[in-house]
Amino acid sequence: MASFLNKRIKLKHYQHALSLVFAIHETNNNPRLLNNITLGMYAYDNLFDPKTTYETILDLLSAQEKNIPNYRCDAKNVWSVIGGLTVENSLQMADILNNYKIPQFIYGSFEDTIRDKPNLPFMYWMGPRESTHQMGLVQLLLHFKWTWIGLLVSDDDKGENFARKLIPLFAQNSICLAFWQRNSASHYDLSNPSVERILKLMGTILSTDVTVIIVSMDTDLIFTVIFLLEKKIELLKSYFGKVWIMPPQWYLSISHRGELIGTNIFHGALSFSTHTYFVPEFQEFLHHFKYDSALMHFFCLFWQGAFKHCKHCREEKLDELPEIIFEIDMSGESYSIYNAVYAVSHALHGMHLTRQRAMWAKGNFDLLNIHPWQLHPFLKNIRFNNGAGQEVVFENGGFPTGYDIINWVTFPNHSFLKNKVGEISPSQTFSINEEAIEWHRTLKQVCICVAWLSTSPPFPGADMHSQTGEILLQCKEGSLTMFYCALGYLGFLSSISFTLAFLARKLPDAFNEDAALCVKCPEDQYPNENKDQCIPKTISFLSYQEPLGIVSTVSTISLSLITCFVMQTFLKNWDTPIVKANNQSLTCILLISILICYLATLLFLGKPEKVICLLQQPIFLIFFSVAVSCVLAKTIIVVLAFMSTKPASQMKKGLGKKLGSSVVVSCSLVQVCICIAWLSTSPPFPGADMHSQTGEILLQCKQGSLTMFNCALGYLGFLSSLSFTVAFLARKLPDAFNEGKFITFSMLVFCSVWISFIPAYLSTTGKNVVVVEIFAILASNTGLLACIFLPKCYVIIFRADLNSRMCLKEKRKHST
Structure with a gap:
């Protein structure tokens, strides 16, 4: 042997x-x-x-x-x-x-x-770290509520260190050891005195009611233990299955005949294996x-x-x-x-x-x-x-990795299957798929009934069903009369307990026993499904690498390039009538503002930093105000140009660059003052949202003073409403290259986007709040760009015959 x-x-x-x-x-x-x-x-x-x-x-x-x-x-x-x-x-x-x-x-x-x-x-x-394996063992036991277990370790420094670190964790989580034994067998010599200890262990394993046994020994020592256990089972001709939790780096051994050792014993065993791809x-x-x-x-x-x-x-x-x-x-x-x-x-x-x-x-x-x-x-x-x-x-001189939880399934033909059923990450986040686990075929949990001594006692019934891989042998009630009496008395006790608990529900925590058993998790942790352990939350923010971040970045860059193309088109045709007719300088300022508003959305992506949070909202609000002010100025110029029909009209003197510049500067200056007051009193800052998403810490920019933020948004809404009203009144003015209709449509889109933004912003949580704000900026910006400039670009590029002084005079005569 x-x-x-x-x-x-x-x-x-x-x-x-x-x-x-x-x-x-x-x-x-x-x-x-x-x-x-x-x-x-x-x-x-x-x-x-x-x-x-x-x-x-x-x-x-x-x-x-x-x-x-x-x-x-x-x-x-x-x-x-x-x-x-x-x-x-x-x-x-x-x-x-x-x-x-x-x-x-x-x-x-x-x-x-x-x-x-x-x-x-x-x-x-x-x-992976050994502490990750130890915490994975504890979380596995707690997940299945296994609190009565056995422990086998090797009789050396490694086994003693493993037990010394694991047993305190068991005590902290109310997990009890039915037995704990250290084993050794030098060079697999079955005449060695240490084998006698292993033989005694065989009796303990076969006679104990422990279902779960954790093993921390090398493969060769496990081979010796299982070889002797199989011989013992052959003599007894019976074996009630156990849940074996094997050590990392363990594998099924083969005999000299090329057959698996412990095929029957290790069916359904669990082990931890270094995470692999x-x-x-x-x-x-x-x-x-x-x-x-x-x-x-x-x-x-x-x-x-x-x-x-x-x-x-x-x-x-x-x-x-x-x-x-x-x-x-x-x-x-x-x-x-x-x-x-x-x-x-x-x-x-x-x-x-x-x-x-x-x-x-x-x-x-x-x-x-x-x-x-x-x-x-x-x-x-x-x-x-x-x-x-x-x-x-690599982080701090190493590659952090975790463990896969493996379920070993053996077959009578001495083959096996390693089925991954869960994992524990380097941050000790635990997950498992119970439905994927194959348990031992003869695993039993016997229901022990305490029977009444009078009349007919309970007797073992024949109803058996599977419960998490275990066969539950139920007990029949025997005398139904006594059974109902027992249930009635149980109901009576429950009513008394409920009444007393209801009366004592408002007592201080010092006298409340249940309050001493519940501990609130720290803000950076959350409870697991069983509410018996706190798990660290993961850090989350809208990054460039995730799908929403990629879509936002691609959309921003694409729309910015389109804006640059429109700007180049207007600059190349700077002296043409269609560009001159609607104030060239205002058009240029409006396009630059739209471009900056597009690029400002990139500040909403990535990990929030102090400088980014300071620039994020103010840049967007100020340049949006400049854009809307330009639209308002262009609309006012159109109205005044129509009203100044007489050569000696005093209104004609007010037209031109001075009127447009004064409207843009005065309207934008108000928003600038609001933002300066905001940044000087209670500016935005990087913060963390601990509560909106379960299991996540959301990094985001806090607004600082909500009052100032709402004032800035309110002023932007006021400018938009004023521009829309003036453009609506001027939409039917007869004039060549009249922007009234285009501005009306653009402001209609702009206002519709921001009106729908308010309920969407208030009803979303987490990273979706940032996505909604980015979408609102892109959509309203695109409304201005498309409704005001695309018709002009169409005329400049595809209908150059309409972009002439002769056509302008004919249109004016026709409108008159």
């Missing part, structure tokens, strides 16, 4: 090395990364042994693997090191690598306390992968273990292996290695571009002369897209 246990090979860990080969192959074939530079690799197996780890690192840093202390003769060109899988291996490697300031990428999970150590400045963490090119790479002579020594043992009966192993294909031997989907750890290679490649690429700019005159861009420590400034906060299209952002 011990012999075949010793021969087991961890085949699945070889995917880590294959993902490294794949990532280097992909980056070397990327024409936008490291032109004329080819990345290489060294692959070592430390066998999870500290002594081998130190020897391996020294071999890596020494030429021809001659380890000479304090000397580096013909050292290898090592720019970074990826490893290890465990915290212990990572620290052992860092003991040597830190002396050379070589970047080290850790692709396993890590402890927060280790990351914050000042003596480890050259380590980059690609895996699907990389389709990886499967194609595995399909065509054939190791060469350089990789033969590393992959030879793997190839022989995977393809037991092959004579020419290089002809075999990895994607033809059964899933119990080798999975072709990239695991979480492999995905972390994949991202680490891309991080190094982009850092080298950034250094190459920096050197290229600095040494352009010399023409020397030798990337091989760099030192590993020179990569750190580029790695600290690097941002890039990997080959899978996912954006990878």
Whole structure:
């Protein structure tokens, strides 16, 4: 029995090395990364042994693997090191690598306390935090209301640290431990005294009423425990299913016959796996992968273990292996290695571009002369897209990632399915899909009934139904008379309790027991669905990257370009009658105001800042007032021009630039004074809305003084109403190129937009408030532009024959 246990090979860990080969192959074939530079690799197996780890690192840093202390003769060109899988291996490697300031990428999970150590400045963490896993366990238990559990950990520092951090979290959330046991089995020797403790554990697992068991042990120790548990189940010929919550990096083991170990036991188990994205090119790479002579020594043992009966192993294909031997989907750890290679490649690429700019005159861009420590400034906060299209952002020397919650489904033919049923993010936001979970087939929750002793007692019934994957064995009532008596007495007690609670509802909180049990969440957190835990809110604002922001930006730029085109058209035809007839200077000011109002909408996008909030509303209000004042001035000029029909009329003297300029300046100056008073008393400022959206903190610009803001809007409404009234009265005045009708339509659109804006603004919340305001600005602006200027542009571009003095005289004669 011990012999075949010793021969087991961890085949699945070889995917880590294959993902490294794949990532280097992909980056070397990327024409936008490291032109004329080819990345290489060294692959070592430390066998999870500290002594081998130190020897391996020294071999890596020494030429021809001659380890000479304090000397580096013909050292290898090592720019970074990826490893290890465990915290212990990572620290052992860092003991040597830190002396050379070589970047080290850790692709396993890590402890927060280790990351914050000042003596480890050259380590980059690609895996998730252990605290994220621990909080995910607690949230998973609370979600299903599992408060009576068992805990199995390894008998070493790792297992003790795991229990030391997790048990206080259980106590804080009223989760009780039915049993807690540390286990060890050296080299899977079944004659070892520690196995006796495991055998006692078998009895505990099979006899306890605990349904949920959390495991924190390595895969080999789990293999020993499950192997013995299966033997025990075969003797008893019965097993009530459990919910096993397995550790990260765990996978189903296989026996010497190639069969899954624990197929019956682990059906429906849950585990946490490092979050990963699907990389389709990886499967194609595995399909065509054939190791060469350089990789033969590393992959030879793997190839022989995977393809037991092959004579020419290089002809075999990895994607033809059964899933119990080798999975072709990239695991979480492999995905972390994949991202680490891309991080190094982009850092080298950034250094190459920096050197290229600095040494352009010399023409020397030798990337091989760099030192590993020179990569750190580029790695600290690097941002890039990997080959899978996912954006990878380093924050404080690492890539923050979370865990996927995996549901393991096994089948009688010794195959299995890993089904993602939930996740926990780096910010510890928890989500799970209960309907997607497949529970153990024999999982039972027995209903224990307390029966009355007289007459007929309750008896087990045959009604069984599924309840969250558990079979609930119900109890029949026995004597209906006694059953109804018991229900009646329960109703009597409930009535008394309700009456007393109603009378005591207004007592101070110091005497209210329920008040002591409820705690209000802080403003930056919100309660979960069960109302038993506070979850941090996410920060939200209308950004340029989201769909609404993109649509707003594209619309603003497009309409601004159209305005520029109209302005250019009028400037090219500056001396033509249709431009002169309606006051050229007012037309130019109006177009500039419309353009600035369009561009002002860009201030409403992005993260609110102090300067942006100060400029956002005042710029929009002032230039909108200028635009409406120009419209009012043009309308007044049209009316006065019609009234001054006699050559000696005194009104004709008031026409011209002075009248238009005075109207625009006087009307706009009022709005400017209102905005100055607003900014000097209580200006807008960046703030956060904590309450309008559940689970979100909305960053937005607060108006400061609502009174001043409403005054500015009210004055703009007054100007618009006045312009609309004057334009409406002048709409039928007979004159060539009369703008009265066009201005009437434009002000009708303008006023309609802002009248409908008020209820829409008051009825929306969150980011939609900003979207409504942007839409109102764009729509009203477009109404002015389209109704006033498009008819003139049509005449200028397509009917140039109408844009002449002769046509103007004929129109005047006809109108007279």
